[in-house]
Amino acid sequence: MNAKKYDHLATGVIYTLVVAVILILVAILGYILFNGVPDISWHFLTSAAQSFSAGGGIRDQLFNSLYLLVLTIIVSLPIGLGAGIYLSEYAKDNWFTDLIRTSVEVLSSLPSVVVGLFGYLLFVIKLNLGFSILSGAIALTFFNLPLLTRNIEESLRSVPDLQREAGMSLGLSNWKTTTKIVLPAALPGILTGLILSAGRIFGEAAALIYTAGQSAPTVDYTNWNIFSSTSFLNPMRPAETLAVHIWKVNTESVTPDAHLISSASSAVLIIVILIFNLGARFLGNQLYKKITATK
Amino acid sequence: MKEYNLNESFITKIAEEKALTTKDLQVYYGNNHAIFDANLEFPRFEITALIGASGCGKSTFLRCLNRMNDKRARVDGEIMYRNLDINSPKINVYEVRKHIGMVFQRPNPFAKSIRENITFALKNAGITKKEILEQRLEQSLKDAALWDEVKDDLDKSALALSGGQQQRLCIARSIAMHPDILLLDEPASALDPISTSKIEETLETLKKNYTIIIVTHNLQQASRISDYTAFLHLGHIIEYNTTANVFTKPKMQATEDYVSGNFG
Numbered sequence: 001m002n003a004k005k006y007d008h009l010a011t012g013v014i015y016t017l018v019v020a021v022i023l024i025l026v027a028i029l030g031y032i033l034f035n036g037v038p039d040i041s042w043h044f045l046t047s048a049a050q051s052f053s054a055g056g057g058i059r060d061q062l063f064n065s066l067y068l069l070v071l072t073i074i075v076s077l078p079i080g081l082g083a084g085i086y087l088s089e090y091a092k093d094n095w096f097t098d099l100i101r102t103s104v105e106v107l108s109s110l111p112s113v114v115v116g117l118f119g120y121l122l123f124v125i126k127l128n129l130g131f132s133i134l135s136g137a138i139a140l141t142f143f144n145l146p147l148l149t150r151n152i153e154e155s156l157r158s159v160p161d162l163q164r165e166a167g168m169s170l171g172l173s174n175w176k177t178t179t180k181i182v183l184p185a186a187l188p189g190i191l192t193g194l195i196l197s198a199g200r201i202f203g204e205a206a207a208l209i210y211t212a213g214q215s216a217p218t219v220d221y222t223n224w225n226i227f228s229s230t231s232f233l234n235p236m237r238p239a240e241t242l243a244v245h246i247w248k249v250n251t252e253s254v255t256p257d258a259h260l261i262s263s264a265s266s267a268v269l270i271i272v273i274l275i276f277n278l279g280a281r282f283l284g285n286q287l288y289k290k291i292t293a294t295k
Numbered sequence: 296m297k298e299y300n301l302n303e304s305f306i307t308k309i310a311e312e313k314a315l316t317t318k319d320l321q322v323y324y325g326n327n328h329a330i331f332d333a334n335l336e337f338p339r340f341e342i343t344a345l346i347g348a349s350g351c352g353k354s355t356f357l358r359c360l361n362r363m364n365d366k367r368a369r370v371d372g373e374i375m376y377r378n379l380d381i382n383s384p385k386i387n388v389y390e391v392r393k394h395i396g397m398v399f400q401r402p403n404p405f406a407k408s409i410r411e412n413i414t415f416a417l418k419n420a421g422i423t424k425k426e427i428l429e430q431r432l433e434q435s436l437k438d439a440a441l442w443d444e445v446k447d448d449l450d451k452s453a454l455a456l457s458g459g460q461q462q463r464l465c466i467a468r469s470i471a472m473h474p475d476i477l478l479l480d481e482p483a484s485a486l487d488p489i490s491t492s493k494i495e496e497t498l499e500t501l502k503k504n505y506t507i508i509i510v511t512h513n514l515q516q517a518s519r520i521s522d523y524t525a526f527l528h529l530g531h532i533i534e535y536n537t538t539a540n541v542f543t544k545p546k547m548q549a550t551e552d553y554v555s556g557n558f559g
Contacts, residue, residue: 162403
């Protein structure tokens, strides 16, 4: 066989593989959207879930998911940022740094159900936080932190050393160079990583079943006192998220329209994550343009 | 490669005012001794060129002069600047670098607007008055011969400039800090001939107000623009003299071979 034929063959194989991947993804996405989207309605999004009768919505679950996401990011972003900056800008290449990197990698491949059970034992039982949004947010931080740290470290690393030297040569301190030169240049990458990890958090169920709980108590969306047990902002209340709801509806629900609820919820979940992804790209690009002054 | 006696050297003393003096400067990368006993005097308001084959240590030596080798290499010896040993660990290196600026081999503007590139370090150094910032912006860009090309696009990204313009922006960024000394590490090696000659013209003008030390592997460039030339070989300073003497009447065999192209 000559080079040209080889090339044709290789191209053909690669195309076939790509088509296979696309087909699988389109089939799954299409199935979920096709089955779910027709059942999404304003009523479905804005009414509370029903335990026994049909016609329940996902208002609380959707809110819980978003609230948990925000809390998780508030907890994990500063830690991830600090660790990422340390690993990329300050850490020397030695066994200790290697140990941190290896630990981060091991933690990132930890099954989320293990994270959930660990969170259950430590936060829910030992620290007495109970099934709560806070327990869930901390567990999700454990789950999210490795990839977030890695992403921030990589984004910072991708900024050329020449930028650091430029800063240093102008008399800027290490810290100033990092925060004002390197960090802004890495921001689009960090933001993209952050929003992609938000997608993972949003879709997570196993780690939350044992930490944030499976019940969605009725909350008052007009009560802004976060210490009040009926407030929607109270982080100490149990909160069933959308992904947990899907799991629960499919395993132990007795409502007659369980199938409908699960399909529509899945579609909502996918759509929100899709919005995250598109938003990540758009925001990343906008931010980069703004920072670098490119039009 | 021909063997030369590395311990023989010809180092001229400078009669005029000195901007910077190194005394017995040694550089080590781990166990690797990279610079041996460098004793040089750099005259004020002149251009001094550092020449030598790749790997001879000229960039390493240059980077010592504003402490850019910190954390990369061990630098022993003294670097005297205004009666102060700036190689001492007690010295505030950030302050040193405000007085001794540096331009690198590859243009490295910040991913910010042209204006921000110039004013960022100034603001950080505590200059906040708008008029002063504007004045420094305009003056440094004029000194770097870039003003006419960018004066209408000051808020556009510096990354949109050509390589030669970016390098002149980097020079402007350095001189906006009003340093005493400007260190340039092969500033034209990544540029085309037209941009190169613009940079050279710029340096000729700058030398009125700045002491310039430039590393170059382009011998024509060294002979065109510099007043003094130091020739380095394998980490040793073999010859240091006026540029005219180094190129036409070299004292050392190694220098003669290098400038006449019979080296290696």
